[in-house]
Amino acid sequence: MSYEDNAKIFKALSDPSRLKILDILSCGEKCACNILEYFEFTQPTLSHHMKVLSDCGLVEVRKEGLWNYYELNMNNCNKLTLYLMNLVTETDNCICKDKTKCNCK
Template identity: 85%
Template sequence: MKMDYEQNAKIFKALSDSSRLKIIDILSCGEKCACDILEYFDFTQPTLSHHMKVLSDCGLVEVRKEGLWNYYSLDINNCNKLTLFMMNLVTETKDCICKNKSNCTCK
């Protein structure tokens, strides 16, 4: 698996906000309308739009427009890629970055 540090750093930065983590948790139950997501927060619709744009731009959330409403869902494929990246990051594997160095101390 190719380790894309730049893209994943962007995702982790997006997830460093507690409201965005909560949004991911809410969306883990399935697609939600923006108005349904707003019920969980004490902020305005423009603030929610900002959070959703950040999550969408980094690839974790998909947006579907229906009439005047936006519906949001997790991009399961990208969420799974993030999970695999994190697992590979903290686990010694045959693809360990230091194995490409001649002075590697990995086993």
């Protein structure tokens, strides 16, 4: 994934309600009505938050009757965790390993 793709994910995570939603979903799949119980906002607001999380690939949605059920996309959550670890850890493929581009002494 590119810096731009990951920035989109981090932007989605910059909202405290979305972080709380991820925490709720860490316990397993939840119906929208169950997620809504943890908040004092309306169903359309929840739908907006879920769309943002779904669009960036962190949450998957399944429709059953009138209800939407949400769960974490663990594959993408794990990729994001590894990306962040690699981003803040010096590795052999670090962007700054090319010493020919460094002008400092």
